[in-house]
Each structure stands twice: as C-alpha cells, then as structure tokens.
Amino acid sequence: MAVTRKRRGNPRAGAANQLRIIGGRWRGRRIDFPDAPGLRPTIDRVRETLFNWLQWALPGSVCLDLFAGSGALGLEAASRGAxxxxxxxxxxxxxxxxRENAARFGAIGVDVVNTTAQAYLQNPTRTFDIVFLDPPFAHDLLAPTLSALVDGGWLRPGAWVYLEYPADAGMPTLPPGLTLSRQQRAGQAAYALARWQTKTDSVADW
Incomplete structure (x- = not known):
C-alpha cells in the first residue's frame, strides 16, 4: 500500500498508526507504520477475504508486494506461511x-526493497507465486504494472495476482494470460484475484 492512497482503515482505538495481523503465527500482533500522508491499512474484512481465497496457495509460496506501505499484505502473507x-x-x-517490523517479528525470508514498483520491474531477476497490487488510486498504476509483470516474465505458471482499485473506475483490462477468478467490493474500493495461465499451462481454478 502506497503512501498516497485514499483508503479507510480500521486501526485500534487510540493507536492510529497500528494494525493487527489477523491470521497465522503472528496473529494478533501489531504492525507499526509511520505517520505518512494517506498511508492507511487495508481493512480487516478485505484482508480476511483475500487470505481465505489464498489459504491453499500461501504455504511455501514466494510473494511480491509491489506497493507495500504499512506491510499489511506482505507481513500477513509471511505470517500465514509464505x-x-x-x-x-x-x-x-x-x-x-x-524492516523494523520484520525484525521485531523475527521474520525469516522477508526482504524490504526501498525503490518504486516501476524501477523494480525494469530488471526481471526471478518469478513469484503470488503478487499483491494495491497501488495509489490517484496515479492509475494498475494497468501498466500488470503489463510489466506479464511482459517481464515475473509470474510462475499458475501464479495468483491480487488487485485493488477504485470501485467506480472499474477493473482494468487484464493482459492476455491473466484470468479473473474472484471479485468483490468493499465501500469505495473493489478487489479481485486473477490467475496467470500461459497457453501451454493446464492450471485448474478453484
């Protein structure tokens, strides 16, 4: 989640810069995040739905959180077995x-990279099982980021891609090879899960 997003969170009363992990080995533990303009966590019910969707895919997976912000998605994935x-x-x-949150949790296998999503995707070096895309709504980054993921070969066969976007704008057109699996709305935000399947793959959906 990027600093400039316009979203509502549901942090604990009296702790405006904290959110909680809702599942896995760190369930109930708090994530701290700085007082940066517009940085707010994904609400609990959206994260609960997303990680219910991904529950069978998460254990042992390799995940990429391209607009990390508070860390709600990436650290939740690590908590649940990524x-x-x-x-x-x-x-x-x-x-x-x-980095401080990851160290406090004793997280192994969590790597924080201080760069933009666009810069990171310019140099493909590996592939991922799950990608989280929750960019700032105001900057129209979702479509070009999806194209960069596909064109750069970042997705493993059968990979899952999570997208979050303004409900009134609608979901961007998915690049060839990505197929919509699930889609829901929560207030002014909509969110969806798509699956990567190349022409030679035979990947059954759930």
Whole structure:
C-alpha cells in the first residue's frame, strides 16, 4: 500500500498508526507504520477475504508486494506461511519501518526493497507465486504494472495476482494470460484475484 492512497482503515482505538495481523503465527500482533500522508491499512474484512481465497496457495509460496506501505499484505502473507516475501516501498521512512517490523517479528525470508514498483520491474531477476497490487488510486498504476509483470516474465505458471482499485473506475483490462477468478467490493474500493495461465499451462481454478 502506497503512501498516497485514499483508503479507510480500521486501526485500534487510540493507536492510529497500528494494525493487527489477523491470521497465522503472528496473529494478533501489531504492525507499526509511520505517520505518512494517506498511508492507511487495508481493512480487516478485505484482508480476511483475500487470505481465505489464498489459504491453499500461501504455504511455501514466494510473494511480491509491489506497493507495500504499512506491510499489511506482505507481513500477513509471511505470517500465514509464505516462504519468501519481497516488499517494495518507495518512501524511505516507510521502508525503514517495514524492516523494523520484520525484525521485531523475527521474520525469516522477508526482504524490504526501498525503490518504486516501476524501477523494480525494469530488471526481471526471478518469478513469484503470488503478487499483491494495491497501488495509489490517484496515479492509475494498475494497468501498466500488470503489463510489466506479464511482459517481464515475473509470474510462475499458475501464479495468483491480487488487485485493488477504485470501485467506480472499474477493473482494468487484464493482459492476455491473466484470468479473473474472484471479485468483490468493499465501500469505495473493489478487489479481485486473477490467475496467470500461459497457453501451454493446464492450471485448474478453484
């Protein structure tokens, strides 16, 4: 989640810069995040739905959180059994806080990279099982980021891609090879899960 998003969170009363892990080995533990303009966590009910969707795919997976922000998605994935999580965050103070949270949890396999999503995707070096895309709504980053993921070969066969976007704008057109699996709405935000399947893959959906 990027610093400039316009979203509502539901942090604990009296702790405006905290959110809680809702499942897995760190369930109930708090994530701290800095007082940066517009940085708010994905609400609990959306994360609960998303990770219910992904519950069978998460154990042992390699995940990429391209707009990490508070770390709600990447750290939740690590809590629920992801083997590796790469979190991309452009704001230095937010990236530093992500590293502090990971260290406090004793997280193994969590890597925080202080750069932009666009810069990171310019140099394909590996592939991922699950990718989280929750960019700032105001900057129309979802469509070009999806194209960069596909064109750069970042997705493993059968990979899952989570998308979050303004409900009134509608979901961007998915690049060839990505197929919509699930879609829901929560207030002004909509969210969806798509699956990567190349022409030679034979990947059954759930």
């Amino acid at each position: 083997a590796e999580v790469v979190m991309i965050e452009s704001a230095p103070q937010v990236a530093a806080c992500l």
